[in-house]
Amino acid sequence: MTMNKLLQRQVERFFGSVDAIPKEQTPLFDAISDTYDGFDTDRRPIERSPGIHSEELTEINQRLREEVRERRQAQEKQDRLVRDLEKTTSRLEKVNQELNEFAYVVSHDLKAPLRGIRTLADWIATDYADRLGPEGQEQLHLLLQRADRMHALIDGILQYSKAGRGSEDRVPLDLQKLVPEVVDLLAPPSNIGITIRDPLPVVELERTRVLQVFQNLLSNAIKYIDKPEGHIVIGCRGDDAWWTFSITDNGPGIAEKNRERIFQLFQTLAPHKDAESTGIGLSLVKKIVELYGGEVWVESTLGAGSTFFFTLPKMPSEPPQEELQACTPCGRQT
Amino acid sequence: MRGAKPLLLVEDNPDDALIIKRALAQLGLGEKMVHAPSAELGLIHLRSARKEKPAFILLDLNMPGMSGIEFLQTLKNDPGLATIPVIVLTTSNDRQDILQSFELHAAGYIVKPFDYETAVRALKIIDEYWNLNHLPAFHT
Numbered sequence: 001m002t003m004n005k006l007l008q009r010q011v012e013r014f015f016g017s018v019d020a021i022p023k024e025q026t027p028l029f030d031a032i033s034d035t036y037d038g039f040d041t042d043r044r045p046i047e048r049s050p051g052i053h054s055e056e057l058t059e060i061n062q063r064l065r066e067e068v069r070e071r072r073q074a075q076e077k078q079d080r081l082v083r084d085l086e087k088t089t090s091r092l093e094k095v096n097q098e099l100n101e102f103a104y105v106v107s108h109d110l111k112a113p114l115r116g117i118r119t120l121a122d123w124i125a126t127d128y129a130d131r132l133g134p135e136g137q138e139q140l141h142l143l144l145q146r147a148d149r150m151h152a153l154i155d156g157i158l159q160y161s162k163a164g165r166g167s168e169d170r171v172p173l174d175l176q177k178l179v180p181e182v183v184d185l186l187a188p189p190s191n192i193g194i195t196i197r198d199p200l201p202v203v204e205l206e207r208t209r210v211l212q213v214f215q216n217l218l219s220n221a222i223k224y225i226d227k228p229e230g231h232i233v234i235g236c237r238g239d240d241a242w243w244t245f246s247i248t249d250n251g252p253g254i255a256e257k258n259r260e261r262i263f264q265l266f267q268t269l270a271p272h273k274d275a276e277s278t279g280i281g282l283s284l285v286k287k288i289v290e291l292y293g294g295e296v297w298v299e300s301t302l303g304a305g306s307t308f309f310f311t312l313p314k315m316p317s318e319p320p321q322e323e324l325q326a327c328t329p330c331g332r333q334t
Numbered sequence: 335m336r337g338a339k340p341l342l343l344v345e346d347n348p349d350d351a352l353i354i355k356r357a358l359a360q361l362g363l364g365e366k367m368v369h370a371p372s373a374e375l376g377l378i379h380l381r382s383a384r385k386e387k388p389a390f391i392l393l394d395l396n397m398p399g400m401s402g403i404e405f406l407q408t409l410k411n412d413p414g415l416a417t418i419p420v421i422v423l424t425t426s427n428d429r430q431d432i433l434q435s436f437e438l439h440a441a442g443y444i445v446k447p448f449d450y451e452t453a454v455r456a457l458k459i460i461d462e463y464w465n466l467n468h469l470p471a472f473h474t
Contacts (some may be wrong), residue, residue, distance in 0.1 A: 108396075111425055111448075116349030119450045123356070151448050 003029070004036035096164070103161035107154045114154065118147040149278075153266070156280030160265065163209060163287050172315070173210055175200035179234060182214045188222045192230030200236050201243055204315045209288045216281035217308050221249035223277075242294065242311045250305040259298050285310065339389035339469070340366045344376040344405060345423075346397040350446065354392065354423075357454040363461060373400035377408060380415050388418060389469050390441065392460075395424040395431055403431070406438040419469065421460060 003011070003018055011018050011029070021029055125132070125140040132140065176199060183194050203210065221232045227250055235246040254262065261267045263286045268279035289296045289310045300306035341363075345351045351369055358364050368388065370376035376393075377400075379385055391409075395402035402422065409415045419441035424431065427445045435443050442460070447453045 108425060112347055112349065115353075115446065115448055116347075118448065119349065119353050119453075122450045148448075 004033040007033050007036050100161045100164050103157055107157040110154050114147060114150055152278050156278040160280055160284050163284060169206055170204050171207060172202050172204050173207055174202050179214055182218060186219050186222060192222055192225055194232045196234045198236040203312055205292060213285050213288050216285050217247045220281060221247055224251040226252045241314055243314060244309060244311050246307050246309050248307040253302040253304055254298060254300040254306050255302055340368050340386060342388040342391045343367055343369045344373055345394045346371055353453055357457045360454055361458055373397055373405035390419040390421060390464050392423045393420050395422060395426055403434050410438050
């Protein structure tokens with residue numbers, strides 16, 4: 001075997017030549033040479049490694065720099081998109097606001113000439129009653145009815161546009177008190193019983209809006225009862241963040257094909273001669289509930305009745321245990 | 335008491351003015367009404383020395399030019415006119431309008447009724463109410 005170069009130099013220094021090593025010591029020197037070789041083999045990669053690393057590092061660095069650049073670009077793009085989205089949102093909000101204002105102003109301005117028309121027709125009917133004859137009287141009577149209906153429609157648009165207009169005043173509302181007040185106000189006929197099945201919670205929303213939701217759903221339930229005995233049941237269930245209210249009636253029910261349509265503006269299933277059925281009520285309910293991020297839907301069996309459901313957000317500060325207790329049905333009736 | 339004092343109607347809408355005129359005539363109060371078709375003309379009438387001060391004023395809010403609210407502001411800042419009761423008679427049931435009117439010491443706020451009969455009833459009640467009341471204008 002060839003002796004390690006470094007060891008060979010040492011040997012030559014001490015013995016003059018490699019061959020001068022005493023024969024019995026050869027295995028020892030072989031072993032030493034092996035050790036030297038081993039040391040060299042180990043050392044070589046160690047010496048080389050900084051070189052390799054710096055090459056690789058440069059590459060990694062470059063890759064990282066590239067990635068940082070790409071990420072920054074992506075971030076910039078995202079920022080730009082967010083800005084665009086914000087701009088679009090604020091523009092949409094503005095357009096929405098303008099539409100609301102428009103509906104409000106227009107319906108307001110339409111009322112004045114309509115009042116003029118109605119009043120003049122009324123005066124003609126009064127002042128020239130003898131000259132009109134029964135047919136003319138009847139026609140003027142119809143004209144007055146149409147004016148009343150148009151007035152009801154304009155009022156509905158006013159209400160509808162008002163619901164999404166202006167700043168709102170969120171106050172805690174005890175529905176346990178408020179809902180019976182609404183029922184009193186609606187003064188249901190004696191053959192219709194209204195029951196509050198579950199304890200109702202306190203919500204923190206705008207009073208008028210919440211009133212309008214219950215008022216419209218309850219007055220619809222009352223108005224369309226077609227049985228000799230009417231039963232309307234108000235229920236409430238809660239989950240993590242939402243209350244689900246239900247108003248169940250034993251009215252005529254709503255055909256499947258109409259269950260979407262009834263929530264649209266001016267869509268009513270009542271005959272048109274009924275001046276009070278403007279088709280605003282349910283669309284107003286939908287608008288208000290959706291304004292608070294909630295949902296409204298109906299389940300119905302034709303001939304047996306309907307249940308209108310809607311969700312409203314819980315008060316943010318309410319502790320969860322209290323919520324669980326609050327929605328346990330207790331079967332209390334009013 | 336209102337007595338024989340006139341009342342002033344500040345109203346730009348001719349239809350509404352017609353309704354109030356007829357209703358007052360029906361109530362037997364027709365001759366006692368002065369109609370100003372704008373807030374500006376209303377003020378000129380009130381400030382004219384030769385004209386009798388009205389017992390009270392019926393005021394519309396939405397008018398071109400000077401608005402009803404501005405009219406009310408001007409009136410309440412004028413010591414000679416500030417004591418005349420003003421009843422707002424308007425189409426607006428806006429909360430802001432109601433609030434502002436009462437902040438400016440309006441004596442009443444009535445949303446114009448849609449049908450004539452209700453309008454007559456409302457004016458009858460206004461007249462009766464201000465006949466029961468002692469008014470500053472009666473003593474000046």
